[in-house]
Amino acid sequence: MTKPSANICRHLQHAATHTPKELAVAVQTAKSSSLSYQEINFLDLHFQSDDIAYRLNDYGIKAGMKAVLMVTPSIDFFVLTFALFKAGVIPILVDPGMGVKNLKQCFEEAKPDVFIGIPKAHIARRVLGWGKSSVTHYLNVGGSRLQRWLSGAKSIDQLPKESVAGSYPMQLLERDEIAAILFTSGSTGTPKGVVYSHGMFEAQIQALKHDYGITPGERDLATFPLFSLFGPALGMASIVPAMDASKPITANPDYLFAAIEKYQCSNMFVNPALLERLGQAGEQTNHKLTSVKRVISAGAPATISSIKLFSQMLTPSVEVLNSYGATESLPISMMPSSALFDTTQATDNGKGICVGHPIEGVDIAIIDITEEVINQWDESLTLNHGEIGEIVVKGPMVSSSYYHRDSATAAAKISDSADAENKNSQNLVRHRMGDVGYLDTEGKLWMCGRKAHRVDSDKRYFSIPCERVFNTHPQIKRSALVAIEVNGETAPLLCVELKKGIVCSTSKMLYQELLEIADKYEHTKGIHRFLIHPDFPVDVRHNAKIFREKLSVWAQKQWKE
Structure with a gap:
């Protein structure tokens, strides 16, 4: 029997050993139009997260507990998140943009033991009663003395730590054990907590390495907090610009261009709204992104016109990689911009949006549209090429359940026993995307919208x-x-x-x-x-x-x- 070996922090530990002085994270701050940057290398990120993991334990926060994390993108955000992973504490990540009502519901469902947040989050927690029935430990991050007092929580930098020699003994777990709970945004329905296993994180890291070609030493303009965590796990520096990640459309393009230029970012992760905003700004000033060699767009289909506009800033060989997926399963397929441009006429004629071939290890099937629960997968469910139906996916990055949402899990998941005899298989569940589309004769997926629409x-x-x-x-x-x-x-x-x-x-x-x-x-x-x-x-x-x-x-x- 093999010993448990999964933890995303293994990759941080590797980077701290092999490239200790290389930049891991840089966070941009804008004050009165003046930009400043806070930096941390891989070794310091590793050591500081070790230190915080010890302090969490000394405060009574142990492996298996669940911790809400409401901290703005910062060095503290990275240190805390990796400390939680190391300690085997399960982070609960929510999108503040989902609204007060949805936030309260998320906390009631997840029943967190710990609430870690900035003073503003703690004040809202106290006023609105978030997590009142379950939270036993409160930790405050940052803020003024008055804000810290109003938060009613102990400041994390004031936590004592017993004198312990050596690095923190990282919790090593099974691949199918819960690593985090990520709540969907609620933009296409009620927010639900997606159970992320350690195996899912590993599969996403492998996809970014092999399918997207990300290599150690790169620098990424990280405009989405979750994706930014993958940077240090890939040996890639995460450059966090001064922007509200929950409202990318409000970002100041000059700040992002300045961060890219300062750190010579080779990779960018942007959603369609930000892609369009940056493209418009770049056209006005004839700006060029000469260091960028890869752009990843996800979250919603980007328009071909906005991709073409943005691409004017890139060198001719650089692609915008349009990724299809969801919080429950990401990435599923990918479509380079050069190939996407060839589908413009088909899309305009109503053929749907081509989202490309499945990435390695992912199986995509199309089934009849139904609201009925499907308990067991059978190949006879699949439709022929060109027939529009519900998109169903299978792969190591596909989640197996929602947290404490049995009815939602039953509606969205299909058990697949085809790999049951393979003990190393992580592909025992298929996910119903809630989208409709079809596969063409070349195996490319075309998306035709939400099933509910x-x-x-x-x-x-x-x-x-x-x-x-x-x-x-x-x-x-x-x-x-x-x-x-x-x-x-x-x-x-x-x-x-x-x-x-x-x-x-x-x-x-x-x-x-x-x-x-x-x-x-x-x-x-x-x-x-x-x-x-x-x-x-x-x-x-x-x-x-x-x-x-x-x-x-x-x-x-x-x-x-």
Whole structure:
């Protein structure tokens, strides 16, 4: 029987041994338009996280406990997170942008033993009662003396530590043991706690090495806190810019460009909203990102126009790698920008968005669309190439369950006993992505939208294939297919957001042109109701995920036959 050996901090330990003085993390701070940077190398990050792990234990925080971590991107964030992993404490990572109501629900479900946060988070905790029924240990990070006092928590830098010789004895666990709980953003439904195993983290690290080609010594502009943790685990420095990671659209492009230039970043992780914002800024100043050799975009489909705009800053051989996946399973497939550009016509004709071939070790299947629970996988469930259905994935980075959400787990997971005899297999569960799409004859995956966003009327309409056809109209910024009820029957309706400067006085002619577009394609025939909306409601992180549920309610109130 093999001994437990899994812990993401093994990779930090390796970097601290082999490249101790190399930069591990740099955090940019902006004050009065002046930029400063705080740095830490791999050896110091390793030693400081050892020290904090000891202090956590001395305070009574032990392996197996769950700890909410609400700390802004900083050196402290990295030190604390790696200390928690080393001590076998399970971090609970939530997105502050999900809203107060959802945050409270997350804490009630996860039942954390420990609350670690900045003073602002602690004050909110005390006022709103977050984790009141379960938290026994409170730790404060940073802030002024008054803020620390108001937080009602012990400051982490004041924790005593017994005199202990040598490095911290890192907790080594089984690959299938829980490593962290990551809550989904809630942008496409109720936030759920995804159980991350140590094996999932290892699989993601391997994918970044092998499929994305990341090597030790690189420097990454890390605009998303979770991805930034993979930097030190890959021997890559994480450069954290001064921005609100929960609202990338508000980032100052000059700050990000300055960080890239200072550290000669070779890698960037950006979501579609930030990709577009940086591309627009770069076009205005003719800025070039000469050090960047790889751009990873994930979180939502980026538009081809925004990718082309951003790519003007890159050297011709550099790709924007568009990644498909979800919190429950990431990455699943990848599509280089050069190949994506070749699919523009197909996308505009309503074929969906091509998200590329599966990465190594991932199996993608398409099944009939159903709301029924599927307990056991069978190959007979799969549809043929070109048939649109629900996307189901299998691989070592696929989560096996949600935390304390049995009904959600049953709805999203399918047991696959095909590998049951292989004791080393991590692929015993398939995940239903909640997206619809199809596989082409070359094995590439095409995404056609969320399963919940389809409209079943006289025939079935899928969001992305329909919307992308109408989005080719020069006056339309974006559109959203929704369902309304007309005379007791479900009917499709297209909400339209116009580009800036387009006035509604042209709506009569616009509606006629949209009707002509609808009649041109078989999959859009039957859409003959249109409403102009001034500004679509979208999620704050990606600024791309349209809240179609809200638009549907609005459209129902607006529509009059």
